[in-house]
Amino acid sequence: MRNSGAGRREAILRAAAELFAERGFRGVSIEDLGRAVGTTGPALYRHFPSKEALLAEVLLDISERLLHGGEDRVAAHPDPADALDALLHGHIAFALDEPALITVHDRELGSVPPEPRHRIRRLQRAYVEQWVAVLARLRPGTAEPVLRTALHAVFGLLNSTPHSAGELDRDRMADLLFRMARTALLTAAE
Amino acid sequence: MRNSGAGRREAILRAAAELFAERGFRGVSIEDLGRAVGTTGPALYRHFPSKEALLAEVLLDISERLLHGGEDRVAAHPDPADALDALLHGHIAFALDEPALITVHDRELGSVPPEPRHRIRRLQRAYVEQWVAVLARLRPGTAEPVLRTALHAVFGLLNSTPHSAGELDRDRMADLLFRMARTALLTAAE
DNA sequence: CACTGTTGTTAATGCTCATTAACAATGTGG
DNA sequence: CCACATTGTTAATGAGCATTAACAACAGTG
Numbered sequence: 001m002r003n004s005g006a007g008r009r010e011a012i013l014r015a016a017a018e019l020f021a022e023r024g025f026r027g028v029s030i031e032d033l034g035r036a037v038g039t040t041g042p043a044l045y046r047h048f049p050s051k052e053a054l055l056a057e058v059l060l061d062i063s064e065r066l067l068h069g070g071e072d073r074v075a076a077h078p079d080p081a082d083a084l085d086a087l088l089h090g091h092i093a094f095a096l097d098e099p100a101l102i103t104v105h106d107r108e109l110g111s112v113p114p115e116p117r118h119r120i121r122r123l124q125r126a127y128v129e130q131w132v133a134v135l136a137r138l139r140p141g142t143a144e145p146v147l148r149t150a151l152h153a154v155f156g157l158l159n160s161t162p163h164s165a166g167e168l169d170r171d172r173m174a175d176l177l178f179r180m181a182r183t184a185l186l187t188a189a190e
Numbered sequence: 191m192r193n194s195g196a197g198r199r200e201a202i203l204r205a206a207a208e209l210f211a212e213r214g215f216r217g218v219s220i221e222d223l224g225r226a227v228g229t230t231g232p233a234l235y236r237h238f239p240s241k242e243a244l245l246a247e248v249l250l251d252i253s254e255r256l257l258h259g260g261e262d263r264v265a266a267h268p269d270p271a272d273a274l275d276a277l278l279h280g281h282i283a284f285a286l287d288e289p290a291l292i293t294v295h296d297r298e299l300g301s302v303p304p305e306p307r308h309r310i311r312r313l314q315r316a317y318v319e320q321w322v323a324v325l326a327r328l329r330p331g332t333a334e335p336v337l338r339t340a341l342h343a344v345f346g347l348l349n350s351t352p353h354s355a356g357e358l359d360r361d362r363m364a365d366l367l368f369r370m371a372r373t374a375l376l377t378a379a380e
Numbered sequence: 381c382a383c384t385g386t387t388g389t390t391a392a393t394g395c396t397c398a399t400t401a402a403c404a405a406t407g408t409g410g
Numbered sequence: 411c412c413a414c415a416t417t418g419t420t421a422a423t424g425a426g427c428a429t430t431a432a433c434a435a436c437a438g439t440g
Contacts, residue, residue: 023300027300029428043387043388045428046386050428110217145357149358149366153367156346158346160343161342177343185370219396219398232399232420
C-alpha cells in the first residue's frame with residue numbers, strides 16, 4: 001500500500017473530529033470519513049469496529065486529555081486561587097487550540113453507545129469535580145450545587161468560542177475569556 | 191376527524207422542538223413526529239411541505255420571539271444599564287422556560303435549507319446587534335468586536351442551562367445566571 | 381521465493397427513512 | 411342530500427448509508 005502505517009488510525013480520528021464538529025455525527029458518512037483520509041469508506045473497518053466506536057474513541061480521548069491536564073495543573077498549584085487560574089488557562093487553551101474537539105465533546109455524547117458513554121461520563125464528572133474541589137477550598141461557604149451549576153455555565157461560556165467566528169486574535173480572545181470566566185465564577189461563589 | 195383543528199399545527203411545532211432538542215434533527219423521524227401528536231408520519235405533510243421546512247419554522251419562530259421580546263424591553267428602558275438588565279432577564283426567562291427551544295436554536299441551524307437559514311441568521315444578527323448597541327451606550331470606550339465576542343460567550347453561558355440538570359430551583363438558577371452574566375459582560379467591557 | 385498478516389478495493393445486502401400515491405372519512409356550504 | 415375541501419391512513423418508491431463479502435496488493439519473515 002502506498003500510504004499506510006500507524007498514522008492512519010490517528011488521521012482518521014482527527015478527520016472524524018473535524019467532520020463531526022462541522023456536520024454532526026449523523027451528518028457524516030463512512031464514505032466521507034474515508035475520503036477525508038484518502039481511502040474509500042469501508043477501509044475504516046480495518047481500524048474501528050463501527051462508526052459509533054470511532055466516535056466513542058474520539059470522545060474518550062478528549063475527556064482523558066481534559067481530565068489529566070487538569071490533574072497535572074491542580075497538582076502543580078497548592079494554592080486554590082492559583083489552581084483555579086491554571087484550570088482556566090488549560091481549558092481555554094484546549095478550547096482555542098482544538099475547537100473541533102470541544103464542539104464534538106459537548107454535542108455528540110448522545111450518539112455514543114451506552115457502555116462507552118458511561119466511561120466518558122465518569123471522566124467528565126471527574127473533571128468537573130476537580131474544579132468543584134478547588135472552588136470549595138477557595139470559597140468554603142458556598143453550597144456545592146451552586147458551584148456545580150456555576151461551573152456548567154462557565155463551561156458553556158468557554159466552549160462557545162468555536163462558534164464565535166474569530167473577530168479577535170487568539171491572545172486577546174484567551175485573555176477576554178479568562179477574565180470573564182474568572183469573575184463569573186467568583187461572583188457565583190459570593 | 192375525531193381530533194383535528196388548528197391546534198394540530200402548533201402541536202407539531204411544539205413536539206418537534208422537544209424531540210429535536212432531545213435527539214437532534216436527524217435523530218428524529220417523520221414517524222416519530224407523527225406519533226408524538228397522535229397521528230401517523232405522513233400526516234405531517236398536510237401541514238408542512240417537508241421535514242426541513244418544519245425545522246425552519248421552529249427556528250424562525252424562536253428567533254422572532256427573541257428579537258421582538260428584546261426590542262420591547264430595550265424600548266421600555268431608556269437607561270442602558272436598565273436595558274441591559276432587562277435583556278438579561280428576558281433571555282434568562284426564555285432559556286429557563288423553553289429549554290428545548292434554546293437547545294434547538296443553537297444546535298440545528300446547520301440543518302436548515304439555505305433560504306430560510308438566511309432569514310434566521312438575519313434575525314439572530316439583529317438580536318445580537320441590539321445587545322451590542324446597549325453595551326456600546328453603556329461602555330463607549332470598548333471596541334465592538336470585543337463586545338460581540340463577549341456577547342457570544344455570555345449566550346453560551348446562558349444557553350448552557352438546559353444541559354445542567356436542575357440542581358437548583360428556577361429562581362435561584364435565574365438569579366445565579368443573572369449575576370454571572372452581568373459581571374462577565376461588564377468585566378469584558380472594562 | 382512461498383506464506384501470512386495487514387490494509388485496501390469494489391460489489392452486495394439490508395435497513396431506515398423522507399416523500400408520494402391512492403384511497404377513506406368527515407364536515408361544510410349549497 | 412351533494413360536491414368538495416380537509417386531514418388522515420396504509421402501501422409504494424427510491425435514496426442514502428452502515429456493514430459485510432470476496433477478492434487484490436503489498437510487506438516482512440522463514
